[in-house]
Every structure is written in C-alpha cells, then in structure tokens.
Amino acid sequence: MKKIIIIGGSDVGIITGLRIRELDKNMDVSIISSNHFPNFSICGIPFYIGGEIKNYKDLAHRTADEIRATGLKLYLDSTVTNVDPVNKQVSFFDSDGKAGLFAYDNLVLGTGAKSIRPDIPGLELPGIFVLRWIDGAIAIDSFIKEKKPIEAVIIGGGYIGLEITEALIRRGIKVKVIEFFDHILTTVDREFGEIVKKVLEEKGAQIFTGRKVEKITNEDGRLQIHATPDLTIAADMAIVAVGVLPETSLAKRMGIETGIKGAITVSRNMETSIQNIYAGGDCTESMHAVTKKPVYIALGSSAHKHGRIIGENICGLKNEYPGTLGTQSIKLFNTVIARTGFNDQEAMEAGFQPLTIDFETWDHKVYYQPAYIIRIRFTADRKTETILGCQIIGSIKAEISKRIDIIAVSIYKGVTVPEFVQLDLSYTPPLSSPWDPVQMAASVWLNKKKTV
Numbered sequence: 001m002k003k004i005i006i007i008g009g010s011d012v013g014i015i016t017g018l019r020i021r022e023l024d025k026n027m028d029v030s031i032i033s034s035n036h037f038p039n040f041s042i043c044g045i046p047f048y049i050g051g052e053i054k055n056y057k058d059l060a061h062r063t064a065d066e067i068r069a070t071g072l073k074l075y076l077d078s079t080v081t082n083v084d085p086v087n088k089q090v091s092f093f094d095s096d097g098k099a100g101l102f103a104y105d106n107l108v109l110g111t112g113a114k115s116i117r118p119d120i121p122g123l124e125l126p127g128i129f130v131l132r133w134i135d136g137a138i139a140i141d142s143f144i145k146e147k148k149p150i151e152a153v154i155i156g157g158g159y160i161g162l163e164i165t166e167a168l169i170r171r172g173i174k175v176k177v178i179e180f181f182d183h184i185l186t187t188v189d190r191e192f193g194e195i196v197k198k199v200l201e202e203k204g205a206q207i208f209t210g211r212k213v214e215k216i217t218n219e220d221g222r223l224q225i226h227a228t229p230d231l232t233i234a235a236d237m238a239i240v241a242v243g244v245l246p247e248t249s250l251a252k253r254m255g256i257e258t259g260i261k262g263a264i265t266v267s268r269n270m271e272t273s274i275q276n277i278y279a280g281g282d283c284t285e286s287m288h289a290v291t292k293k294p295v296y297i298a299l300g301s302s303a304h305k306h307g308r309i310i311g312e313n314i315c316g317l318k319n320e321y322p323g324t325l326g327t328q329s330i331k332l333f334n335t336v337i338a339r340t341g342f343n344d345q346e347a348m349e350a351g352f353q354p355l356t357i358d359f360e361t362w363d364h365k366v367y368y369q370p371a372y373i374i375r376i377r378f379t380a381d382r383k384t385e386t387i388l389g390c391q392i393i394g395s396i397k398a399e400i401s402k403r404i405d406i407i408a409v410s411i412y413k414g415v416t417v418p419e420f421v422q423l424d425l426s427y428t429p430p431l432s433s434p435w436d437p438v439q440m441a442a443s444v445w446l447n448k449k450k451t452v
C-alpha cells in the first residue's frame with residue numbers, strides 16, 4: 001500500500017489528504033500537524049475576535065472526527081523534527097512527547113507560514129499578541145473579556161491588521177494603527193488605501209503612517225508604544241500584524257531548493273526539487289498566472305488549489321497549477337476593497353505598456369434605490385489590449401467581489417478589452433446595468449486609448 005505523509009493540518013494538508021481519499025481509497029495517508037486545530041479557517045479569526053462569529057469552533061471547515069471518518073490518519077500536536085529524503089523517513093514527536101518514525105513513498109510539505117516577530121524590544125510584554133493561529137485568537141478574546149482594555153494599538157496596516165482594527169472597534173476598544181509605509185493596505189494603490197483609511201477613521205480608528213515602532217515599554221501598568229518620528233502611544237493591548245514568512249526550516253534542512261523570501265520552489269505540478277516530495281500553500285512560491293514567474297503570495301484561496309493539485313498528482317492524474325493573480329477581497333465594516341493582477345507600476349515592471357484609467361459609477365440602475373457608488377481602477381496593455389489588473393472599492397452591497405472575479409477570469413483567459421466589453425454578463429436593474437460597471441470601465445479605457 002502506498003504511504004503518503006503530509007506535514008501540516010491546515011488548508012494544504014487537509015485538502016491534499018481529502019483529494020487523495022476521493023481518488024484512491026487504498027493509499028495510507030497520515031497527516032502530522034504541530035497545531036491543535038486541524039482545518040480551521042484562520043481567515044475567519046478577525047470575525048471571531050470582532051464577535052461576529054460567537055464560537056471559535058464554528059471556524060472549523062471540518063472537525064477532526066469528520067476528517068478521520070474519511071479514513072485519513074490525523075496526528076495533532078505532533079511536530080515533525082526531521083525528514084530523511086534518502087531513506088524516505090519522517091521523525092516526529094507526538095502529542096505525548098513520544099518520538100515516532102514513519103516511512104513514506106510520497107511526502108507533502110504544507111508547513112505554511114509564520115507571522116513575522118519584528119525585532120522590537122518589549123515585544124514579549126503581557127498584552128502584546130503576534131497573531132496567526134486559533135489559539136492566539138482565543139487568547140486575544142480571553143484577554144479582552146478579562147482585562148477589558150480601553151485602548152489598543154495595531155502594529156501593521158496590512159489587510160490582517162485592518163481586519164483586526166475593525167474587530168477591536170466592534171468590541172468597543174479605541175484603536176490606533178501604526179504603519180511603516182506611507183499608506184495603509186499596500187496591496188492596492190495609495191488612493192484606494194486613503195479611502196480605506198477614511199472608512200476606518202469614520203469608525204473611530206486613528207491611523208499613523210510612515211512610522212516605525214522602535215520599542216515597547218510598560219509604564220505604570222500600561223504599554224507605551226514608541227515609534228519614530230515623534231510618536232508615543234499608551235495602550236492596554238497591542239497586536240502585531242506585520243506580515244508573514246514561509247515556514248521552511250524543515251525543507252531547508254532537507255536540502256530542498258528555496259527562492260523568494262525563503263519559500264520552497266515548486267514546479268507547476270507542485271513538486272519540490274526532491275522527487276516525490278510535494279509542497280504547496282504559504283510555505284511555497286507560486287507561479288504568477290501572467291508572467292509565469294515565481295511570486296510569493298500567501299493566500300488561503302491559492303493554498304486550497306495547491307492542495308487539490310498535489311493530491312491529484314500523487315494519485316497519478318497529471319495536473320498543473322495555472323498560477324496566481326493575487327486576487328483578493330477585503331471587507332472593512334460596510335466597505336469592500338478588491339484587487340487582482342497588476343497595478344500600473346507592477347505592469348510596467350513586468351514589461352507591459354500599461355494604460356490605467358479611473359472610473360466611478362453606480363453599482364446598478366440608480367432609479368432602484370439604494371444604489372451605491374463604486375470606484376474602479378482598470379489597467380490593460382496598450383499594445384495587445386489584454387486586461388492586466390483592476391482595483392475596486394465600494395459598498396458591501398455593491399457586488400465588488402463578483403466584479404473583481406470577472407476581471408480575474410478575463411486576465412486568466414487573456415481576454416482583450418474589446419472582447420471584455422462584449423461579454424454577456426447578467427443584468428437586472430437592482431443589481432447591475434446593461435453594461436456592467438466593469439464593462440463601462442473597459443469602455444472608458446478604450447476611449448482613453450484613442451486619445452493618448
């Protein structure tokens with residue numbers, strides 16, 4: 001019987017295992033995870049902290065029992081300490097601290113990412129959290145219930161920091177955000193980041209950009225967050241969300257090739273530089289769908305696809321990852337901001353001749369109230385007229401994520417702007433217009449192209 005060992009019990013690990021189970025009931029599949037919470041939606045953590053999800057257990061895509069019921073063997077709180085790729089053996093410590101050794105035919109690395117712990121003196125003080133896992137979310141929730149903090153500082157204005165900002169505001173806490181770059185949410189352009197800033201400020205957040213946190217001290221029982229230039233903030237708690245790095249210590253010890261940020265380099269079928277060892281998700285590079293070059297984009301949406309492809313390849317179906325566009329939607333209160341593909345600068349750096357337009361319109365026919373203004377920034381290549389990227393911001397009721405997904409599909413398929421304008425998209429006055437707003441933006445792009 002073919003033996004498969006999967007390291008990591010999150011998106012990649014569980015999806016790989018389940019896909020193998022679907023395709024081949026005869027393989028012996030074991031998942032070893034250092035985490036206590038298999039297959040939890042860590043993407044849902046901000047909504048649990050904010051109180052929109054009452055019980056953290058509801059964040060489980062599947063329970064451990066449901067996973068085991070499929071025939072997968074699941075070892076939780078168990079850490080793989082070494083892999084011997086020559087003799088194809090995995091050494092680990094189980095939940096009782098007992099050493100174990102498993103042989104494998106195929107190995108899967110789904111070791112994910114770890115939150116960056118910046119080198120800030122004082123980071124170990126009580127009341128400071130570096131968020132990544134469910135146990136961290138439970139600890140934050142308990143801290144809020146027990147200590148009843150009044151003021152909090154979020155270090156890092158990326159999407160996770162901002163989702164947590166909303167969460168703490170929902171819990172009645174005053175929040176200040178400190179961001180190193182000169183605008184928040186650097187995955188979108190500055191103008192879009194500024195709109196997001198306003199949305200959060202209207203809800204009471206204070207946002208400081210262009211500031212570097214230098215140290216944290218405890219004075220009279222309160223945290224003092226010292227940043228340069230010229231900023232000291234007193235707070236009862238702080239959450240650090242300054243990004244992630246791939247967890248590849250094991251892979252590096254095995255001599256597996258790594259690339260951007262130390263992430264594991266994989267082929268299009270998700271195989272590493274060592275034959276029979278696959279890897280996917282936050283511990284790997286991804287191929288960009290347009291440039292076909294490696295990028296590091298850590299998203300659960302990609303991790304799920306990686307897992308499925310790995311499972312299929314282990315079962316003998318030859319499948320390849322088509323690439324990522326970094327497509328993402330973020331909800332902050334009643335606003336959604338979404339992006340896919342390249343912005344103007346990135347498109348230029350990738351060797352295109354981009355033309356970018358801004359466009360604002362109602363999400364649907366304005367006579368059917370309420371209608372909502374949405375803002376679209378649309379980028380395509382002047383030479384080939386293929387769509388390269390888009391950013392959209394608007395109300396949660398304005399179908400922003402559907403619209404960014406239409407663009408994402410079109411980029412994948414190499415649709416040109418004239419073709420895109422003619423796509424048969426749905427229309428009813430309460431939801432859209434005869435030309436969907438993204439098609440209107442594409443028309444504006446074509447008109448602009450004629451004039452420049």
Ligand SMILES: Cc1cc2nc3c(=O)[nH]c(=O)nc-3n(C[C@H](O)[C@H](O)[C@H](O)COP(=O)(O)OP(=O)(O)OC[C@H]3O[C@@H](n4cnc5c(N)ncnc54)[C@H](O)[C@@H]3O)c2cc1C
Pocket residue numbers: 007008009010011012013032033034035042043044045046078079080081110111112113114131132133160247250280281282283298299300301302303
């Ligand atoms: C707060 C938050 C919000 C997010 N929101 C979104 C979102 O809205 N949309 C989106 O697409 N993505 C989101 N993400 C990112 C998404 O959660 C990750 O991309 C995804 O979880 C990656 O899955 P993975 O399986 O690669 O790794 P991970 O989820 O990082 O899991 C890695 C697993 O490996 C285990 N492991 C590591 N080393 C070992 C070892 N030596 N032995 C045994 N086990 C080991 C860990 O215990 C864990 O089980 C969010 C992330 C966070 C933290």
